[in-house]
Amino acid sequence: MINAPTDQILAIGLISGTSVDGIDAALVEIIDRHEQLETNLIAGYTYPYAAELRTEILAVCAGAPRSLQQICELDDRIAESFAQAAIAIMEKGDRLPDLIASHGQTVFHRPPVTPQDGKTGLGYSVQLGRGAVIAELTGIKTISDFRVADIEVGGHAAPLVPMLDILLLSHPTKYRVCQNIGGISNLTYLPPKALEHPEQVFGFDNGAGNVLIDMAAQKLFGVSFDADGAIARQGQPNLDLINQWLEQEFFRLPPPKSTGRELFSPEYLEQCLSECQGLSNYDILATLTEFTARAIAKSYRDFLPVFPDEVLIGGGGGHNSYLMERLQDLVKPAIVMRTNDCGIDSDSKEAIAFALLGYLRLKERYGNLPSVTGAKRSVLLGKIYQ
Numbered sequence: 001m002i003n004a005p006t007d008q009i010l011a012i013g014l015i016s017g018t019s020v021d022g023i024d025a026a027l028v029e030i031i032d033r034h035e036q037l038e039t040n041l042i043a044g045y046t047y048p049y050a051a052e053l054r055t056e057i058l059a060v061c062a063g064a065p066r067s068l069q070q071i072c073e074l075d076d077r078i079a080e081s082f083a084q085a086a087i088a089i090m091e092k093g094d095r096l097p098d099l100i101a102s103h104g105q106t107v108f109h110r111p112p113v114t115p116q117d118g119k120t121g122l123g124y125s126v127q128l129g130r131g132a133v134i135a136e137l138t139g140i141k142t143i144s145d146f147r148v149a150d151i152e153v154g155g156h157a158a159p160l161v162p163m164l165d166i167l168l169l170s171h172p173t174k175y176r177v178c179q180n181i182g183g184i185s186n187l188t189y190l191p192p193k194a195l196e197h198p199e200q201v202f203g204f205d206n207g208a209g210n211v212l213i214d215m216a217a218q219k220l221f222g223v224s225f226d227a228d229g230a231i232a233r234q235g236q237p238n239l240d241l242i243n244q245w246l247e248q249e250f251f252r253l254p255p256p257k258s259t260g261r262e263l264f265s266p267e268y269l270e271q272c273l274s275e276c277q278g279l280s281n282y283d284i285l286a287t288l289t290e291f292t293a294r295a296i297a298k299s300y301r302d303f304l305p306v307f308p309d310e311v312l313i314g315g316g317g318g319h320n321s322y323l324m325e326r327l328q329d330l331v332k333p334a335i336v337m338r339t340n341d342c343g344i345d346s347d348s349k350e351a352i353a354f355a356l357l358g359y360l361r362l363k364e365r366y367g368n369l370p371s372v373t374g375a376k377r378s379v380l381l382g383k384i385y386q
């Protein structure tokens with residue numbers, strides 16, 4: 001039989017991203033046909049965090065002081081929520097999954113730097129929701145701690161989703177960018193036939209994504225996000241301010257680079273708001289949305305060897321039609337579409353990516369792309385909890 005599957009497993013991928021809106025769970029069939037991987041999404045769902053747990057996670061992300069005991073207890077509460085999400089999505093399948101791959105919840109991320117005398121330059125990335133608890137509560141083999149090994153070999157450990165992009169979304173003739181717009185935005189640059197030239201693939205975090213829009217929507221309008229961009233659409237962006245903000249160091253830094261809520265923090269928003277004197281609240285949302293779109297578009301012009309033919313959007317930002325319109329205008333003649341148009345559900349993409357990374361770990365195949373993370377070498381990602 002030609003191209004028969006060499007392997008087929010049922011996996012659950014779990015992640016809560018930097019928006020901290022809830023746990024994205026994906027129940028995925030992974031089909032391996034002689035190194036050519038396919039995924040079939042059986043169910044994808046976001047299980048919202050309990051409000052009090054979300055508030056506590058955001059407080060820790062923002063640097064609120066907590067004892068080690070409190071952090072450990074938070075670790076277990078997050079793991080319990082992840083286990084509940086896994087158990088809930090498991091019911092959508094017709095058999096028990098072979099594997100749970102759980103990213104957990106990032107609460108701290110520090111990119112690597114050049115080491116100084118006697119000081120480490122290694123990055124630091126903390127994901128809570130320990131795999132041991134998920135394995136214990138579900139009875140399913142669980143893989144977690146996906147970022148640690150890349151950090152150990154000098155990498156940023158982020159973004160990791162480019163492995164899914166290279167395996168599932170490269171095109172024979174087109175230059176593609178896979179653009180995630182979650183809490184933070186990040187991209188994968190995929191030249192044609194990327195799978196044959198993995199060293200030419202790179203990716204990096206390229207902006208604030210939705211975090212600033214979300215925080216401003218909460219503070220100025222009392223809503224958790226600007227649904228469909230309806231608020232921003234009513235305002236006028238201030239381009240002078242945006243151009244000034246785009247001069248900041250993060251946007252000028254060449255890849256590899258990664259960021260998080262440590263930079264795009266409540267203090268960062270306060271600084272932006274203090275510079276928005278005289279703008280209406282609608283203008284402020286319009287300005288932050290335009291800033292988000294321009295940071296993304298500028299990163300293509302500044303850092304990509306070839307401007308893309310297609311931009312495939314993943315993440316919740318794809319639901320903000322105003323942000324999408326602005327991005328489409330800014331990256332013409334590239335065509336902006338959602339990954340759904342290429343067979344990958346844009347809301348479940350990160351959860352599918354971790355299911356795939358879990359499968360690679362199980363098969364002892366490398367999960368990181370050194371050309372993306374800046375790691376010294378390829379490594380196995382993730383720790384297995386039986």
Ligand SMILES: Nc1ncnc2c1ncn2[C@@H]1O[C@H](COP(=O)(O)OP(=O)(O)OP(=O)(O)O)[C@@H](O)[C@H]1O
Nearest residue numbers: 017018019182183184210225227228315316319320
């Ligand atoms: N209908 C909508 N209109 C506007 N924005 C939306 C809509 N739906 C979702 N979003 C935005 O998407 C965000 C969630 O996106 P997503 O779930 O991709 O983030 P994440 O996975 O937590 O982040 P990251 O990718 O950085 O880890 C919400 O916080 C909101 O800003």
Ligand SMILES: CC(=O)N[C@H]1[C@@H]2OC[C@@H](O2)[C@@H](O)[C@@H]1O[C@H](C)C(=O)O
Nearest residue numbers: 018106109158159160161184186350
């Ligand atoms: C440390 C960390 O959690 N980084 C996230 C964050 O959220 C988006 C962007 O920054 C990305 O680099 C990464 O997540 C995705 C899942 C990734 O690793 O590809």
